[in-house]
Amino acid sequence: MAVIQKIRDKYAKLAGGVIVVALVGFILMDYGKGGGSRSTTIGKINGEKIDAREYDAAVKQREEEMKRQNPNAPVDENTQAQLRDQVWNEMVNERLLNEVSEKLGITVGPAELKDMITGPNPDPNVKQLFTNPQTGVFNPQEAAARIQQIKRSPDTKAQWEAFEAGLVKSRYAAKFNTLVAGSIYIPKFMLDDQNAGRxxxxxxxxxxxxxxxxxxxxxxxxxxxxxxxxxxxxxxxxxKEPSRSIDFVSFTIQPSAEDSARTFAELEKLKAEFATATNDTDFVNRNSQSQIPIAYFSKQQLQSIPNVDELMSAPVNSIVGPFYDGSNYMLAKIEDRKSLPDSVKCRHILVATRQLGQGSRFFSDTAAKVRIDSVVAMLKAGARFDSLAVTYSDDAGSKDKGGEYDFPLAQKGGLAKEFGDFVFEQGHTGESKIVKTELGYHYIEILRQGAPEASTKIAFVAKELNISDKTQNDISAKATGFASQASSGFDKAVKANHYSAIPAGGLNKNSYVVNGLGASRDLVKWAYDAKVGDVSTVYTVGDKYVVAKLSGIMDAGLAPINAQxxxxxxxxxxxxxxxxxxxxxxxxxxxxxxxxxxxxxxxxxxxxxxxxxxxxxxxxxxxxxxxxxxxxxxxxxxxxxxxxxxxxxxxxxxxxxxxIPDQQPRNLAVERQMLEYGIKSNAANMVVNGLREKAEVEDTRSKIY
Incomplete structure (x- = not known):
């Protein structure tokens, strides 16, 4: 990805300089609402049916967990495919463990569950949820009261019950792991044999x-x-698992020379207007397809741009470009140059004037200003900054760290303008100030500014290099023509057109991803309906048109003897x-x-x-x-x-x-501990894998998904 795209994405993630995670959002996550109205069986484990609705709910829960942990991370087809396989494997392992636990007499009763939630040594997940953010103390009575409040609502009650079910599953697994690990013992003769070998x-x-x-x-x-x-x-x-192999030819959907010339010409027309613009922010907002904040950049930040030296040396108020940055054609207006710290360490307390997350507190502008002034007064009276941050700051991303942040210069453009300007430009080490941003009132102290670094303030106008309908139609026609030709001989058509056929193997019936292509469930389904030598129609996979030949079938049993x-x-x-x-x-x-x-x-x-x-x-x-x-x-x-x-x-x-004689007396206890550690840490997994090999697991997800 081009450096400008990286900068834009980074700034989008850092907007406001604060990441807010509401605790109540963690507890009340949207759990178990997937699956629609389907009730089709998607598999069996030792005869026990797995319903699609249960499976979909578990997949949806995992997606929600991912989004909660990283709200900006996209859940694309590749990620979804991995999640589906993870959920399926967990469901299989869970049912196998349930069977074994029942035979071994492993149980988790109501009293034990209660102790895990409100006992003197609660489960770490419970403790994390209900620890008082102001005092840092977990109070079982407070936790019990909050749980009762959650249970009063039909919606949140179901979600809490799902959370409790997860605790029970975790405890079952912990008991099983402890049981297996406890059964392992290394006798002395094995230690002696290993020592002799060394x-x-x-x-x-x-x-x-x-x-x-x-x-x-x-x-x-x-x-x-x-x-x-x-x-x-x-x-x-x-x-053990059937698979299919394909050979494919791909036609990348990419702009033509005419498309490139058209975009270049559009920027050439804007160049003179950009040079005379009196409000660069307004001009960028009106004309740039990629909204890149006007900011100071160091040479290191822009080092992937071919003409970075020109950007760093061009006169102030001059226009550089148009130039190509890998995905965009760009114009750059040089606005200013100065030295800025390469990094800043600061701490702040935020009093929010708008809601920053589900259930988070916020205040009116007047109340917020009074509150931040009170914070400053308490600090001047000798109160500890970190203690006040825990109590008064509405920035969940820093309040438990004493309000501290470390920002490299590259992140300045992603901070709220007023915040970034103070810590990087206006203020100096040791200075403090109340700063008003769109989030609320910040009291900021600059703890350290890094070494000065030459920086250039640049306004970018970007035009994406788009593909015209004509270009796309031409590429589609080329792929369609090859598919028609290949229907009477794939390898012959590849050779005649001087193309390269790329092999992709290991496609199982539930695969979503084709090696070398990416996510393409439809192409995998075709491979399981085709016969060896069959040629596909044209499939669209990402930014490519693809024509494939089924080159091999691997059924369960001994590997076949074929060309592959x-x-x-x-x-x-x-x-x-x-x-x-x-x-x-x-x-x-x-x-x-x-x-x-x-x-x-x-x-x-x-x-x-x-x-x-x-x-x-x-x-x-x-x-x-x-x-x-x-x-x-x-x-x-x-x-x-x-x-x-x-x-x-x-x-x-x-x-x-x-x-070779031992250099010092042997310590059998240490030798045994070291050898047992490696075995015990993986013992439970080995047992589960053994159970799975012996179990009758029927995976029919491919019939639905």
Whole structure:
């Protein structure tokens, strides 16, 4: 994205310099209203049906949580796809855990739930919601009173019950995790074995017969060879979830040279008028499609613009441009130059004159001015700034941090003008002032101003480089023509037009995103209705027209042998065949020297091999060779059997194994704790994954979504 677009987005997010989050909005979030009137089953978990309405409500709740945490973040198709998968997986895991919890006798009763909410040690989420912002204290009686008030309203009662249900789910999971983690114990013999592996070194001589010694035509592979190999190694090639693969050609919907010239000409016409304008703000508002605040910019902020040096050196009141910034054609009017602090640390107390969030307080202009004057009087009398901020400030983004903010110069244009002008231009370190903005009255203290930085005040007029109807129709006609041609031979049409077909695999039946394209649920649905070789109609995906061919189908079971999979499968089998040929060539030879001489190779030496590491210096990752080097039944100074490794067949001779004594007495308790920690932290997930593999999970979301 162009730098101007970044600046505009950043300023939009920082408008007013305050982010207000209302506590009541967190409690009373719009929960469970999705799903419409559908009641279709979207899946089964061990025979238990999952209803679309329940699923939609959970997805909607997750979307609301995301919006609450980051109000400016867009929930696009890609994000929604991720949320849907997360919700589905959580629903599956939850039901599996419920079954296990019932069998294990894990319960969360009403008394325990009450204790989680209003007990002496409440759940952290409850404590966060009901801690008094003025005192910083959680009072169980106050919390209980507020909860009773919430329950009196039918709307908020349902939302609170949903919140309680979430607490119960969380407690069930915590108990299950604790139970699983508590069942893990590492016996001493395992600690001893691990310690011995760390402290034992080996030195070997070896000969590597690389697989490249055998020409490919001497290790031909048939489909029967591949099938036998796959049957013998089912775990490597078993496909648990069906998928589809496509090849696609895309036609980017982008402006033509004529479109560019038209936009450029529009700005050329504005150039003289912009130069003589007496009110630049009004001119920008009337003529710019992207409303970028008139602000001071440093060279670093604009470094992505090709002509940044011209912007930083052009005379004041001159016009720079038109120039292209990646998404817009721009005119820039140089208004002023001065040095400004590269950053500011300040603190403030805001008395709001308008509502800044759901349920937040605000005052009339007169009452707000009286209130801020009282704050200043208390400060002069010796009151602590941070304490007054907690009690009096209506800026939820800073009140719990003593009212403090750190602003880089890049954020100045995003602050309320009066606020930004005081902390960056008018005021100096140590100064304070009451400032009136559209949000209310701020009492501001400048704690620190950074080093001065050369800055240029610039007014930008931007015109988006739009695509004309003619250009879009031309691109659409090109894509349609290719689709018609490709219907009688996709690969032939690609070659004839000198296009590039891009592969995209791993599309499961619920996929929303196509690798290399983005969100395109319709294209995925087409892939599941098509046969291999079928060619699609033209699909619009983002800023592209797309024509695709279904190139492969992967059904559950062993991977198929086709044009896509055969090269990989053949590589496995070819390696086995070459290993057998190399072993036969070395048969009967009793020394490393004889084996090396027979294939014109060298005898190498590897020192300080460690069982806990599979890497061999000057060789690479060869776990089988390292394992053989420490095999207790393999005697030193004897020739090993042939070892089929990653890149070749190895023969080794262990020259010696050395045990390094412990540098200090072992602490078994610490060793056990370290080893158990890694296992316990992931144990519950491993159990749940195991339950899921054994469960009968039927996912039919693709029939609806």
């Amino acid at each position: 402290n034992t070194l080996a030195k070997i001589n070896y000969v590597k017969l690389p697989y490249t010694l055998v020409p490919d035509d001497q290790a031909k592979v048939s489909d029967d060879d591949i099938k036998k190999y796959m049957e013998a190694h089912k775990a490597m090639f078993e496909i 999979t055969r090269p990989i499968l053949e590589g496995y089998v070819k390696k086995v065949k070459k290993a057998e040929i190399l072993k036969q060539k070395a048969k009967g030879k009793t020394t490393l020297e004889a084996i090396a001489q027979g294939e014109n190779q060298q005898v190498g030496t590897a020192d300080s091999l460690n069982f806990s590491r599979s890497f061999i210096p000057n060789v690479g990752n060869e776990p089988k060779v390292v394992g053989y080097s420490f095999c207790k039944t393999f005697k030193e100074n004897t020739l090993s059997p042939a070892i089929s490794g990653q890149d070749g067949v190895y023969f080794i001779n262990v020259l010696g194994r050395t045990t």
